[in-house]
Amino acid sequence: MKKGVFITLITVIVLLSGLVVEASTKDRTPGEKLSILSEGQPSNELGDTVQEDVIRISDPKAIQLFQLNQDLHFEPPFPGAKIKEIVIKRSIPLNKSPLTIQSTDIRNVTFGGSxxxxxxxxxxxxxxxxxxxxxVTNTVPNSYTASVSVSAGVVSAGVGFNVTATESITESYDLTIPAGKIGVIEAHPWKDLYDFEVWEDPWYWWGYKTGDGTAYRVTGICFAAWTN
Structure with missing residues (x-):
């Protein structure tokens, strides 16, 4: 992580009353843990709760920290709009310990956050x-990135899910809008990250690492609710 980014994170953490972020998605490298931790915050507001079926974030400071941690900068859909809450609905259970097929090309698969x-x-x-x-029904396919050339089929076999498939996920959300106000709901994909290593193995016991990568699996829907 760059020095300037690190200093900025520390400053924001201090200002936000003890809320702690381990790592931002910005400049994230495979293996760098991404999670949200909370001290003194209700678990339904913000916490290391990515395994829960529903995560509801409504405290303004928690919303600000969530966007910082996620490297998200939601653009207001209309002048004067403010985020009322962020609600994450998970459809596919979290797997922090992926059971991977023994692969000579993809090794050391680890959960990297959501x-x-x-x-x-x-x-x-x-x-x-x-x-x-x-x-809303998900339309965003799974994906992956790697520092070296490796096929989707090889990565899929190594991480245990199809890295190009579009997961069948449908979720819903209701926003109550007061009189004289405007309400907007935006739906984004909720993704689990799995880091992996790419190996070259002319002979299994004599293989060597050639690169790193991250596979992204869409496991739910992230709703952002706006009002003025």
Missing amino acids: ICGSELIRRSSASGPGTLHMS
């Missing part, structure tokens, strides 16, 4: 008073 993807799946808006309902 992120709210920047891809926008859907946006809906309405004026109050009333309730805005969104039911």
Whole structure:
């Protein structure tokens, strides 16, 4: 992590009353742990709770820290809009200890954290008073990156899931909008990260590491609710 980024993180951490971030997705390298920790915060507000089916973040400071940790910068959908809450709904159970097929090409697969993807799946808006309902189906495929050339099939075999498939996930969210207000719901993919090493193995016991990579699996939907 760059020195300037590290200093900025420390400053924000101090300002946000003891909330702690282990690592940001910005400049993240494979193997660098990404998680959200909390001291003195209710678990349903912010915490190391990526395994829960529903995570609800509504405290303004917690929302700010969540975006910093995730390296997200949500753009207000209209002038004066503010994020009311972020709700993450997980459909596929978290696997922190992936059971991988014994592969001579992909080794040492580890869980690297979970992120709210920047891809926008859907946006809906309405004026109050009333309730805005969104039911959304994932359209973002799994993916991977690597520092060396390696095929999707090889990575899929190593991490235990198809790294190019689009997971069948449907979730819903309701936003209550007061009279005279505007409400907007944005849906983004919720992704689990799995870091891995790429090996070259002309003979299994004489193999050597050639690079690193990260596989991203969409496991839920991350809703951002806006009002003015």
